[in-house]
Amino acid sequence: MSNIRQFTAIIEREDDGYVALCPELDIASQGDTVEQARANLIEALELFFEVAEPSEIERRLSLFSWFFAYCFQKFRIIIKVIN
Template sequence: MKSTQQFTAIIEREGDGYVSLCPELDIASQGDNIEEARQNLIEAVELFFETADPSEVQNRLHSKFMEHERKSCN
C-alpha cells in the first residue's frame, strides 16, 4: 500500500525560468514555467524516495524537523 505525504514546494522566478525547492527534503529542480518547475520537482522527490537509502530519508526529514524546532524555541 502506498502512503501519501505532503511536502512544501517553493517556486521562484530566476532568470528566464523558475526554480522549485522542497525544503523538507532539500531537493530542488527547475523549469521554463511554473507548472514545469512543479512537475520536475515532483519527479525529483519521487526519484529520491525510490532510490534513497531509508536512513538518508530519515536524516533529511529529522534534520529539517530539528531545524524548525530550534527556530520555534527561540
C-alpha cells in the first residue's frame, strides 16, 4: 500500500519569474510561470525522495514540525498580549 502525504507549496513572484518552496522539506525551485515553478518543484521533490535517506526525510520533517509548533506558540502568545 502506498503512503500518500500532502506538502505545502508556496509560490511567490520574484523579479521576472516565480519561486516555489516546500517549507516542510526546505526544497525550492523556480520557473517563468506559476505552473512551471509548481511543476519544477514537484520534480525536485520527486528527485529528493528518490535519493534521500529515510533518516534525512524524517530529520527535515521533524525540524519543520518543531519550528511550526514554536512559531504557533509564539504567535498565540502575541495575540493574547495584544487582546
